[in-house]
Amino acid sequence: xxxxxxxxxxxxxxxxxxxxxxxxxxxxxxxxxxxxPHSDSAKGLQTGHAAHICxxxxxGPRYDKDQTPAQRRAAANGIWMCRECGxxxxxxxxxxxxxxxRQMKAxxxxxxxxxxxxxxxxxxxxxxxxxxxxxxxxxxxxLFEDRSVFWAAFDAExxxxxxxxxxxxxxxLTALRxxxxxxxxxxxxxxxxxxxxxxxxxxxxxxxxxxxxCDGNDPEWLAFESALRTLRKAxxxxxxxxxxxxxxxxxxxxxxxxxxLAKGEKSPAA
Ligand SMILES: [Zn+2]
Numbered sequence: 001x002x003x004x005x006x007x008x009x010x011x012x013x014x015x016x017x018x019x020x021x022x023x024x025x026x027x028x029x030x031x032x033x034x035x036x037p038h039s040d041s042a043k044g045l046q047t048g049h050a051a052h053i054c055x056x057x058x059x060g061p062r063y064d065k066d067q068t069p070a071q072r073r074a075a076a077n078g079i080w081m082c083r084e085c086g087x088x089x090x091x092x093x094x095x096x097x098x099x100x101x102r103q104m105k106a107x108x109x110x111x112x113x114x115x116x117x118x119x120x121x122x123x124x125x126x127x128x129x130x131x132x133x134x135x136x137x138x139x140x141x142x143l144f145e146d147r148s149v150f151w152a153a154f155d156a157e158x159x160x161x162x163x164x165x166x167x168x169x170x171x172x173l174t175a176l177r178x179x180x181x182x183x184x185x186x187x188x189x190x191x192x193x194x195x196x197x198x199x200x201x202x203x204x205x206x207x208x209x210x211x212x213x214c215d216g217n218d219p220e221w222l223a224f225e226s227a228l229r230t231l232r233k234a235x236x237x238x239x240x241x242x243x244x245x246x247x248x249x250x251x252x253x254x255x256x257x258x259x260x261l262a263k264g265e266k267s268p269a270a
Contacts, residue, residue, distance in 0.1 A: 006056040007072035014050040014078075021080035022116070023048060026108035027089075028133060032082040049086035050078045053101045061093035062101075079105040136179075136186055137246040140193070141239055143172050144254070150232055151253040159209040159224055166197055173197075189242055196234045203227040237261060 009017070023035035025048070034048030054077055055063035064072075071077060079101055081089065089096040144150055149165040177190045204227050207220050215221045236257035243250045243258055250258045 005069075007069045008056055009050050009052075009073055009075075009078055013073065013075045016075050017050045017078045017080045018046075018048055020075075020109050020112070021048075022112045023080075024108070024112070025082035025085050026079050026105055027081060027085040028104065028107065030082060030085050032085075034080070034082050047083060049081050049083050051081050051086045051089060051101075053077050053079055053098055053105070061090045062096075062098050064098070080108075133186065134246045134248060137189075137242055138248055140176065140186070140189065141243055141248060141250065141254075143169060143176070144193075144235060144239055145251050150235060157214045159204070159207070159212045162228065163201075163209045166200070170194060170197055189238070193235065193238055196231065196238065199234075200227055200231040203230075233257075237265075 018034070023033060025032040025034060034046065036045045036047075038045045052060070052072070053062065054067055054072065055061050056072060057063070058065070067077070089101065147165050147169060149162050149169075173190055173194050177187060177194075204224050207224055212218075212220060212224060232253075236254055237260075239250060239254050240257035240261040242248075243254070244261060249255065
């Protein structure tokens, strides 16, 4: 039997990892603060953990036999986490791959680098909103993808249907807003989307949506159709921007806006 060797981090590497993460857990769904005051005024309390991305010894989670001991011990192979998240990523390595952990670390350090230069209050908001919060961004996008008013030609022929659908959407957006800190980046996205829908209602408020029907000779119908086209385009570009900044590919019609955005086309002011 061979002696088991562990390529543990040195104290200075642990310290560097903690500072690079600003002592916050790097898991975007956690972000727990891992340092604070001890009851002994001469001491600080440290509850974080420098986790190995690829295990320190054979048989450990995500062990990479091709790494040299120096690579295994390097800060590049570590990620700062709270104790609980450290246990989770090491006991369920299939759910936390090397690539995912590297991405998590890179995202967290990039966010910390950015907020370090912001004022304290906006830093807290950025942290709480978790710029790395793709699940919430996906929920926003799903609200729109579910609604045919943004893509089906048929629905546009029934203005009352359009109005009911948009009313429901506004309620859903308001409910989602309650789940984010006011002023945080995703809250601002929700506010902007709500404003675009309000703008549409403002443009069509003088029409009787219950009786208005498709008629190419009716100036009211033409104005309604034009407002709906503007709405679809403005929402399309906003969702495309949101999807692209979180690496979420959009479906259906919205995918075309994402492609247009990638080519540098601009959203109409709405
Ligand atoms: Zn954590």
